[in-house]
Amino acid sequence: MMGASTAKLLLAALVLGCVTGCPPSDKRIVRTLPPPAYPPLRQTPQTPPPSPPPKPVSTNLSGKRVMIDPGHGGKDPGAWKGTRSRLPEKAIVLDIGNNVGRILQSRGAKVYATRTTDVYPSLDARAKAADRYKVDLFVSIHADSAPKNPAASGVEVHIQKNTRGKSLEAARCILAAVKKAGIEVRGWQSTNLHVLREHSRPAVLIECGFLTNHGDATKLNDSAYRARLAAAIADGITDYFSQH
Numbered sequence: 001m002m003g004a005s006t007a008k009l010l011l012a013a014l015v016l017g018c019v020t021g022c023p024p025s026d027k028r029i030v031r032t033l034p035p036p037a038y039p040p041l042r043q044t045p046q047t048p049p050p051s052p053p054p055k056p057v058s059t060n061l062s063g064k065r066v067m068i069d070p071g072h073g074g075k076d077p078g079a080w081k082g083t084r085s086r087l088p089e090k091a092i093v094l095d096i097g098n099n100v101g102r103i104l105q106s107r108g109a110k111v112y113a114t115r116t117t118d119v120y121p122s123l124d125a126r127a128k129a130a131d132r133y134k135v136d137l138f139v140s141i142h143a144d145s146a147p148k149n150p151a152a153s154g155v156e157v158h159i160q161k162n163t164r165g166k167s168l169e170a171a172r173c174i175l176a177a178v179k180k181a182g183i184e185v186r187g188w189q190s191t192n193l194h195v196l197r198e199h200s201r202p203a204v205l206i207e208c209g210f211l212t213n214h215g216d217a218t219k220l221n222d223s224a225y226r227a228r229l230a231a232a233i234a235d236g237i238t239d240y241f242s243q244h
């Protein structure tokens with residue numbers, strides 16, 4: 001706020017400027033006069049004050065051990081024939097898995113993978129690796145297909161049947177992060193699956209969308225979308241580890 005004396009000084013300077021230079025008819029001077037030196041009426045703010053920034057979630061994952069398991073591979077393409085997808089499931093989930101692994105590694109986690117190339121480890125080898133490396137979370141990555149229901153779409157997370165605890169917590173964190181990224185989620189399901197059942201570690205299996213659904217298949221064939229989904233999955237895993 002400008003004081004009354006400052007305002008007078010400024011006015012004097014402007015008048016002086018007029019005398020020494022600009023033509024007297026110049027109306028611009030009037031428009032440059034300072035505002036009156038009294039406090040303005042208190043106005044109701046038009047927009048609410050900005051809310052405080054959200055509490056930062058710790059992204060330091062040092063000491064956490066994660067195993068990424070991109071489904072299928074090699075001789076096993078996964079879902080492909082009869083779907084709307086140009087790429088086979090094995091290629092889509094490998095790309096997503098490698099991205100998730102890289103992000104978690106950059107945040108300090110010790111990341112293992114059942115495969116990082118186009119090879120096929122057996123289901124048993126994948127499950128046994130979870131125990132061998134005593135991982136804090138096993139994350140299997142797949143894409144779904146429902147030939148009889150082409151309308152089915154969205155991301156779904158499976159945990160082993162009759163399991164709750166940490167696996168369910170991880171599933172919820174991943175689904176919340178995926179939803180927050182603006183990606184459709186279906187929810188979680190408990191299912192009897194070899195790679196979730198045959199070891200003792202907390203584990204989730206993410207179905208990244210339906211290759212039989214036109215919209216999901218189009219998105220999953222796009223590398224930018226896969227990177228976005230991978231980042232959301234990594235954020236969900238990071239959220240989970242910030243609580244466990």
Ligand SMILES: [Zn+2]
Pocket residue numbers: 071072078079089142143
């Ligand atoms: Zn699969």
